Amino acid sequence: MADLIVYYSLEGNTAYVAERLKEKLDAHSRRLVPIKPYSDKGISKFLWGGKSAIMAEKPDLEDYNVDFSRFDRIIFGFPVWASNFTPPLRTFIEENREGLKGKRFAAFACQSGNGAEKALAKLEKCVNETAFEHTAIFIDPKAKHTEDIDRQIDEFAKALS
Numbered sequence: 001m002a003d004l005i006v007y008y009s010l011e012g013n014t015a016y017v018a019e020r021l022k023e024k025l026d027a028h029s030r031r032l033v034p035i036k037p038y039s040d041k042g043i044s045k046f047l048w049g050g051k052s053a054i055m056a057e058k059p060d061l062e063d064y065n066v067d068f069s070r071f072d073r074i075i076f077g078f079p080v081w082a083s084n085f086t087p088p089l090r091t092f093i094e095e096n097r098e099g100l101k102g103k104r105f106a107a108f109a110c111q112s113g114n115g116a117e118k119a120l121a122k123l124e125k126c127v128n129e130t131a132f133e134h135t136a137i138f139i140d141p142k143a144k145h146t147e148d149i150d151r152q153i154d155e156f157a158k159a160l161s
């Protein structure tokens with residue numbers, strides 16, 4: 001089975017999980033990059049990103065070029081923003097409704113506190129209520145990295161295999 005990991009990461013935590021998963025699953029990946037990057041500094045990081053998530057914005061993305069016919073399953077990855085999934089994934093889903101039809105889905109979320117369950121439920125709804133086969137939640141896996149986090153990622157990869 002061919003997997004594509006589609007993710008957004010502002011500060012590298014989601015990217016850390018995505019890259020380890022990619023290696024474990026022998027999957028492909030696409031990191032979504034907004035043309036106008038979100039701030040990663042100070043209070044504007046939270047105000048701008050938080051507002052964008054709450055307003056369900058769909059920021060324009062740099063080219064990502066996916067051939068959906070090559071993949072059976074899409075694994076979404078994102079940082080939780082204001083108990084929601086991050087706006088670049090919303091853009092991706094809206095731009096690829098046709099390509100995503102009939103695919104299988106899984107997802108993981110990174111957070112520092114809570115809100116991931118809500119965010120995953122919102123993402124599931126956005127992908128037309130198609131149930132995720134597997135989900136996982138990680139707490140700042142790069143910023144607060146431990147060996148246990150790597151074990152959790154490997155367990156998620158095992159569940160997906």
Ligand SMILES: Cc1cc2nc3c(=O)[nH]c(=O)nc-3n(C[C@H](O)[C@H](O)[C@H](O)COP(=O)(O)O)c2cc1C
Nearest residue numbers: 009010011012013014049079082083111112113114
């Ligand atoms: C705008 C913004 C909103 C956030 N909202 C939440 C939240 O609602 N709940 C939470 O636990 N963490 C929240 N966080 C923290 C991130 O989800 C967390 O640090 C995550 O691991 C970052 O992943 P990344 O490095 O891939 O961007 C927020 C971070 C930002 C920048």
